[in-house]
Amino acid sequence: MTDSERKNNNKRQEITGDRHFVHTKQRERRVRKGRLRRERLRIFLRFLFVLAALYIMYFVYKMPVMYLPKNAFSIVNSEAVQIINNNIVPTHKILTVLNSVKVPDKPVFLAKTSDMEKAIKQLTPIEDVYVRRYILPARMQIIIKERIPVILIAPDVKAQPVAYFTQDGKMVGHEYLPLKINIKPLLVLSYGNKGDDYKKWDLTRINELLKIANYIETYSHEKVEYIDCRDPNDIFVKIPTVNIRVGKPDGQIFTRIARLPSILPQVKLLDSKIKYLDISWEKVNYLKLE
Numbered sequence: 001m002t003d004s005e006r007k008n009n010n011k012r013q014e015i016t017g018d019r020h021f022v023h024t025k026q027r028e029r030r031v032r033k034g035r036l037r038r039e040r041l042r043i044f045l046r047f048l049f050v051l052a053a054l055y056i057m058y059f060v061y062k063m064p065v066m067y068l069p070k071n072a073f074s075i076v077n078s079e080a081v082q083i084i085n086n087n088i089v090p091t092h093k094i095l096t097v098l099n100s101v102k103v104p105d106k107p108v109f110l111a112k113t114s115d116m117e118k119a120i121k122q123l124t125p126i127e128d129v130y131v132r133r134y135i136l137p138a139r140m141q142i143i144i145k146e147r148i149p150v151i152l153i154a155p156d157v158k159a160q161p162v163a164y165f166t167q168d169g170k171m172v173g174h175e176y177l178p179l180k181i182n183i184k185p186l187l188v189l190s191y192g193n194k195g196d197d198y199k200k201w202d203l204t205r206i207n208e209l210l211k212i213a214n215y216i217e218t219y220s221h222e223k224v225e226y227i228d229c230r231d232p233n234d235i236f237v238k239i240p241t242v243n244i245r246v247g248k249p250d251g252q253i254f255t256r257i258a259r260l261p262s263i264l265p266q267v268k269l270l271d272s273k274i275k276y277l278d279i280s281w282e283k284v285n286y287l288k289l290e
Contacts, residue, residue, distance in 0.1 A: 169203030247280025
């Protein structure tokens with residue numbers, strides 16, 4: 001091959017290489033433009049989706065079905081507000097305190113319930129409140145947790161109770177009586193006089209009376225019917241077999257009660273009517289006959 005032919009061949013190769021390079025760059029530009037168009041389309045579609053979502057959210061936000069009725073806290077047995085587990089506190093009392101709270105002016109899923117819970121907890125028998133919110137249609141379920149009654153207060157066995165104490169020592173007035181629950185609290189007789197005003201009893205006093213009843217039931221194997229505290233320094237405890245005079249609630253009261261297993265069998269054998277069994281003395285027991 002001559003020098004001239006070699007030069008022409010080299011030129012042709014250079015031209016072919018330049019054309020290949022140009023074609024490659026052109027393909028790369030077309031690919032980049034395609035990617036750019038697809039990215040712009042994706043951004044545009046995302047923008048449309050966000051607009052549609054915002055429109056739907058605004059539409060849902062404004063739907064009347066998402067709001068509680070303005071009279072939701074005024075109607076008993078309303079479908080918008082359901083109150084459950086309130087066995088002691090009547091529903092109308094709960095609605096009465098709810099009337100002090102403004103019905104939420106937001107969709108139910110955005111409504112705050114703290115003010116409602118705080119208002120309901122002002123009712124002494126109620127220990128806690130849980131509020132569940134539902135949509136379509138908007139409604140609330142108010143779940144009540146009531147304090148457990150443990151002691152009923154009455155001035156006499158035949159009289160209606162005037163108050164009761166809860167497990168945590170709260171006193172509840174007669175407006176929530178009679179109790180419509182399966183629990184039967186301990187009946188305690190008290191006049192509420194200045195010597196032992198039950199309105200001033202604390203949790204320690206409540207637990208002491210419950211402990212006395214528990215000891216009596218443990219050692220007698222009988223259910224306590226009531227505790228008579230009308231004379232706070234001379235306490236009586238009634239069980240089916242006999243009325244027991246336990247005396248002053250001092251440090252020896254539980255030691256005296258522990259003597260019951262050795263005394264009650266003899267009491268049950270007597271034919272005479274017994275007024276009470278006296279165990280108020282430190283070492284002496286005796287029966288008071290009618």
